[in-house]
Structures are given as structure tokens and as C-alpha cells.
Amino acid sequence: MITHLILFLFLLALNLPNTFSQGCSDAGACSAGSLGLKDDDLDRTKLMLGYSQSIGLADKESIVLGSELRVNHEIFPTSNLEIRVPYLVTIGNLGATSGVGDLLITFSQQVINGEKSIFTLVAGGRLKTNDTNKKLDGEALPMVYQSSLGTYDIIAGMAWQSQRWSVSIAYQHPFGSNLNEYLHPFDVELPDNKLYYESAFLKRGDDLMLRIQRTIEFNEASKIHFGFLPIYRIQEDQIKRDGVYEKLPGSSGITYNVFFNWMKELKPGKLLNLSVGIPLHARDYRADGLTRTVIVGAGLILKFNKSEGDTNAVDDLYNELKFED
Numbered sequence: 319m320i321t322h323l324i325l326f327l328f329l330l331a332l333n334l335p336n337t338f339s340q341g342c343s344d345a346g347a348c349s350a351g352s353l354g355l356k357d358d359d360l361d362r363t364k365l366m367l368g369y370s371q372s373i374g375l376a377d378k379e380s381i382v383l384g385s386e387l388r389v390n391h392e393i394f395p396t397s398n399l400e401i402r403v404p405y406l407v408t409i410g411n412l413g414a415t416s417g418v419g420d421l422l423i424t425f426s427q428q429v430i431n432g433e434k435s436i437f438t439l440v441a442g443g444r445l446k447t448n449d450t451n452k453k454l455d456g457e458a459l460p461m462v463y464q465s466s467l468g469t470y471d472i473i474a475g476m477a478w479q480s481q482r483w484s485v486s487i488a489y490q491h492p493f494g495s496n497l498n499e500y501l502h503p504f505d506v507e508l509p510d511n512k513l514y515y516e517s518a519f520l521k522r523g524d525d526l527m528l529r530i531q532r533t534i535e536f537n538e539a540s541k542i543h544f545g546f547l548p549i550y551r552i553q554e555d556q557i558k559r560d561g562v563y564e565k566l567p568g569s570s571g572i573t574y575n576v577f578f579n580w581m582k583e584l585k586p587g588k589l590l591n592l593s594v595g596i597p598l599h600a601r602d603y604r605a606d607g608l609t610r611t612v613i614v615g616a617g618l619i620l621k622f623n624k625s626e627g628d629t630n631a632v633d634d635l636y637n638e639l640k641f642e643d
Contacts, residue, residue, distance in 0.1 A: 363621040366390040370591070370617030374610040377462045378511050380410025382610070384419075386617075396428035400442075406465040411512060413454040417465030421445040424473065436479045440488065444471040450496040450520075458499035460514035461607025468496025469522065484531040484545075495521040501559065516557055516566075517605040523553030523570055539583040547575040547595075555605050568602030589619040 368388035376382045386404040393399055404419035424442030450468030452459050461467075475488030501518045502508065531545035555569035577595040584590055595613045 363390075364392045365622040366619060367622070368617055368619045370615050372593075372613055372615035374613040376408070376410070376611070377460070377514055377604075377607065377609050378411060380408055380462055382462070383407040383409075384615075386419075396431060398426045400424045400426070404465075408463045408465075410463065412459060412463065412514075415452050415454075415459065415463045415465070417452070418447045419465045420447055420467055426477075434480060436477075438477045438479070440473070440475040440477065440486075442473045444469075444473065444490075444492075446470060446496075450498045458501075458518075460500045461498060461517045461520065461605060462514065462609070464498065464607060466496075467492070467522070467606060468498060468520070469494055475527075482533055484529070484533075486527075486529045486531075488527045488529075490525040490527070492522045492524070495519045495556075495558075501557075515603060515605040515607070516559075517607065519558035519563075520605050521556040521563065522606055523551045523555055526550045526552060541581055543579040543581070545577055547577060549573045549575070551601060555603070557605060566603045566605060569605060571601045573600040574598040587621045589621070591615075591617045591619060593617075 366389070368386075368390075370384075370386045370388070372384040372386075374382045374384070384404055384406050386402055388400070388402050390398055390400045400423070402422040404422075405416070406419045407416040408414065422442070422444050424440055426438050426440045428436055428438050430437035444467070446466045446468050448464075448466045448468070450461070450464045450466050452464055454463075469492040471490055471492045473488060473490045475486060477484060477486035479485075496517075496519065498517045498520055500514070501516050502513060527547070527549050529545060529547050531543055533541055533543045535541040550572045551570045553570055554565040554567070556563045556565050558564075575595055575597050577593065579591060579593045582590045582592075593613075593615045595610070597610070597612075600609065
């Protein structure tokens with residue numbers, strides 16, 4: 319049934335109207351789990367491990383496959399450290415590339431923990447893992463084929479949460495430029511389906527993100543989260559041409575996204591998560607390669623060291639592997 323649901327969502331994505339094809343951009347701030355609505359059961363978890371697999375439709379009908387490992391560790395009763403490690407594979411009309419994506423590290427600290435609401439501060443960063451200049455047959459590839467954004471970024475945000483609602487805001491600032499060299503060739507006329515956004519030595523603008531999220535609980539083992547996610551690129555992006563930086567008209571502005579998550583508890587300590595994200599509107603020029611027509615994902619979450627007397631994934635694993643004398 320789960321396989322059929324994922325297949326249905328992907329086929330639905332292939333038939334979305336063109337108005338949805340302007341792109342879903344997330345340079346990191348929106349992915350920080352610390353800024354989302356917290357599940358009460360997950361909040362009692364000392365250590366959480368997650369694995370997710372996603373598929374996204376990107377520029378020029380290229381496909382981006384993503385695998386991500388996620389670790390969330392409770393340092394103190396009101397403090398958490400989260401690390402995300404992605405691996406990306408891009409398949410398109412210029413070829414195929416793969417590589418480890420940028421590391422996303424965030425630290426969250428609850429400053430208000432009342433009976434009806436929680437207020438949390440979040441700080442972190444995105445750490446580049448390569449120089450963002452993968453090539454094919456000696457030719458530079460555009461950003462959608464790169465597994466990294468090629469810069470070190472800082473992220474700062476805050477989140478307010480009640481029992482059913484979560485509202486968060488975050489700011490992301492990249493330092494410097496990447497080392498990508500992709501520009502349109504002067505001596506060859508390319509067809510439109512191979513004219514990707516130019517991104518040579520890209521300097522991205524800052525991003526400001528707002529996320530409004532709602533949860534509906536069907537029963538103790540099943541619930542959905544859905545919401546609205548606008549991202550505003552404050553400054554225009556810049557690229558280098560002939561040794562001089564130039565601004566990219568249409569690269570600043572807002573992107574509107576909507577998202578949906580279904581979380582199902584398979585057994586104590588083990589959760590299944592299915593998700594889909596769709597952009598409603600995006601910036602005209604998106605040199606960073608983050609454009610997605612739609613993203614569909616599935617993941618598994620393991621919870622460790624829950625409250626005393628409760629079982630968790632470690633207990634289940636031990637019970638499944640132990641032998642009787």
C-alpha cells in the first residue's frame with residue numbers, strides 16, 4: 319500500500335500544470351527540523367536517527383534522487399543538536415552526477431516551555447562538502463548537477479509552537495561565492511532544453527523563511543502535518559563573466575511552497591514518514607539549482623532512550639537478536 323501511495327504521488331507530480339514548475343527553493347533553513355512542529359513523543363526522545371529517500375523533478379526535466387541520514391541528540395533537557403548528511407544523484411540531459419551534499423548542523427534551545435506553548439531559538443550552519451564544479455567531458459555543469467552549494471552559510475531562527483500549530487522564521491546568509499564555472503557557450507547554439515541557469519562563481523543572496531504548520535491527529539499512531547512555506551531571496555544573485563560580477567535580474571524575490579507529511583507509528587520506537595512538497599510560485603531566475611517542480615519522499619525514524627519503562631528501537635533490536643540458553 320505504501321509503495322502504491324508513493325507511486326501515485328510521483329505520477330501526480332508528472333501531471334501537474336506548468337504553473338507549478340517555477341521551483342521549490344530550500345538552501346537549508348527550511349530543512350532544519352528544529353524549526354518544525356515538534357511531536358510530543360519525539361520530544362521525549364534522547365536520541366533520534368532518521369533515514370529518508372526522496373525524488374524531485376528539477377530544471378529541464380532532470381531528476382534529483384536524495385538520500386539523507388539525520389541524527390538528533392538531546393544534549394540537555396531543553397537543548398538539541400541536529401546533523402543532516404545528504405547524498406544526491408542527478409540525472410538529466412547533460413549526464414549524471416552524484417556526491418555527498420552539504421552538511422546541515424543546527425542547535426536548538428527552548429527558552430520558554432509552558433503548558434500550552436513552546437518558544438525555541440535555533441542557530442546553525444550549512445557546511446560545503448566540495449567546490450561545486452563537477453564537469454562532464456571537461457565541460458562545466460550547472461548547479462542542478464552539483465551536490466553542494468559551494469559556500470559556508472549561517473542560519474538563525476526562532477519557532478513558536480502550540481499544541482496544534484507551529485510558526486517559525488529563519489534567516490540564512492552565505493559567505494562568499496562558489497567555484498562553479500557554468501556559462502552558456504559563445505560558439506555553440508544550444509536548444510532550450512539544455513540552456514540551464516548560468517551560475518559561474520555564484521554569489522547567492524540571503525534568504526528569509528517563514529513556515530506555518532498545522533497538525534491533525536487521526537489516532538495515537540497516525541497524524542498529518544501540512545503547511546505553507548514562503549522563502550524570500552533578499553538580494554539578487556550574482557555571477558562572474560569575463561572577470562566581472564554581474565547581478566542576475568529576477569533572482570531576488572519570493573517563492574511560495576506548500577508541504578504535506580504523514581507520520582505513522584509502525585511500532586514503539588519506529589515511525590514511517592511520507593512527504594510531498596510543491597511550489598506555487600518562484601523567482602524568475604534560479605541559478606542555485608534548487609528548483610524542484612515537486613519533491614516526494616519517504617523515511618524511517620528510530621527513537622532511542624525514551625522515558626523510563628517505555629520500549630524503544632534499541633529494546634526491539636535486542637529482543638529480536640537475543641538467543642535463549
